[in-house]
Amino acid sequence: MPDPDSSDPVRFRAQVREFLAQALTAELQTAGLEQIGVFSPASIGKAWHRKLYERGWITPTWPVEHGGCGWTPLQKYIFEQECALANAPTLSSAGLLMCGPILIHFGTPDQQARFLPRLRSGEDYWCQGYSEPGAGSDLAALSCRARRERDAYIVDGSKLWTTHAHHADWIFLLVRTSQHERPQQGITFLLANLHSPGVTIQPIISMSGEHEVNQVFFDALRVPIENRVGAEGDGWTIAKRLLEFERSGVYGPRVRRLLAQARRLAESDGARWHHPLFRQRYAELSIEADALEAGELRLLAAASDASNVTSSQLKLAGTETLQRVSELCVLAAGTSAAYTHESTRCDDHHREAGVAMARYLNMRAATIYGGSSEVQRNILAKTALHL
Incomplete structure (x- = not known):
């Protein structure tokens, strides 16, 4: 159920920040900061899942009758923003954002009663x-x-x-x-x-x-x-619907998190942070982040469910921007990116630099999974431009 005083965006953002300050342990924040893959490691994800479930905030995108929070699109976005800026772990989307909504739309009452509660609680x-x-x-x-x-x-x-x-x-x-x-x-x-x-x-x-x-x-x-x-x-009809859920992720806050990392890494070497070419690239990607967030907010306000066009737009712009900013993080790290992030002998800076390099390599797949960028452009050409 929605919180009684959460309708105002300013008060709601304050609520989210208060919760994150209490619920995000140092271990969870470190795991979020050092996350390399698209999701946090399963053990970390399950621990964070449990905290969100206990707060009643685990399924903000679900209908209220199935355990959703009753949040507006803006509230959902504020929550994603604050989680990213606080370095919260990223939960696997397979259950909460894909299978759950599919069962809500296409499942039988028996399937919903059997699977949805255990999915929400994290038991499955x-x-x-x-x-x-x-x-x-x-x-x-x-x-x-x-x-x-x-x-x-x-x-x-x-x-x-x-x-x-x-x-x-x-x-x-x-x-x-x-x-x-x-x-x-x-x-x-x-x-x-x-x-x-x-x-x-x-x-x-x-x-x-x-x-x-x-x-x-x-x-x-x-x-x-x-x-x-x-x-x-x-299956094909259901699959297309599920891919829209998969491609409709929120990317702007994730870009902001990586931009913050790029700045931290660059500032450890004053010459790099103040180099005009680096600052120019940082400014360009900051503008891209502004545009991406504005586009996401506009699309969220326009419709509660993503269409083929909007989901492909988000997937295309979001993943390609994430790849560019992950490259900036490696540039900011300089030669420190050669360090192995799993080494217990390196200091915090070299460990973060190693994470940046591993994330850059991992993120090469972002424009492939969930439908490649070429596929998204074909979808947009057909459905939006009628080519």
Whole structure:
């Protein structure tokens, strides 16, 4: 339920700051500051999830009847801004921002009663099963198969780049249940327990050294029919809706957090901070951050649900700006970026510089996952420009 005195943006921002000052421990803040991947490590994310859940702020984007906060779009944005500026950890979006809204829109009452409370409380940790070898941006080319066998589907195949699968309890996945002339047909949306027989998870180490993603193999995995969302063959419609949720993240506050890091790193070397070329680049990206935040606020005010156009605009502008500012952080760090951030022997500056380098490498994938920048431009060309 919404707080009784939270309707005024100024008072609401003060509430958020007060909560963060109390709830963000030094350990959580350090983890947020040193976060390399798109999400915080699972153990940190679960600890922060619990604090938000206890405060009643874990699902601000959900309808009130399903446990949402009743916040306005501006309040949601203020919350994201303050969390970023306070170096709060970033929670996995697979459950809260993707699977949850899909179950709210397409799930049966039984599915909602079964999954949504445990998702909100953090008892179940989710991951996404979309990409496959040979089916990334061309998602309709997926070949992971599921055959109907009485009251269950038998799933065989694999999913690739599955973030945090090694920590997850459940996976939502797209499977091919029939062959049609159009590849978008014959795709079905399933919910599978990753602790079931027939699941093997193989780690993939990124070039930044992180174990964030995995390949998940299914060998005769049995998924009960009651874990199908929507009708058989409706998976593509559900998938498109889910991708809009995934691409509709808030990017402006994340850019601000990285700009603050770039300034800290550069100021440790006065000559670098005052170098005219560095200051020019810093100013350019600050202006980009202003424009990005203004655009996000305008789009949030225009509609509560993102369309194909708005979600693609946000994804395209947000991820490309994040990549540019992560590059600025490496430039600010100078030769200190060569340090390994995991070393216990380096001081705070060299550790932060090492984190900046690892984050820069990790963020090269930002313009690929969730639909590459090329895909977003094609969507905008078709739906906004009618080309």
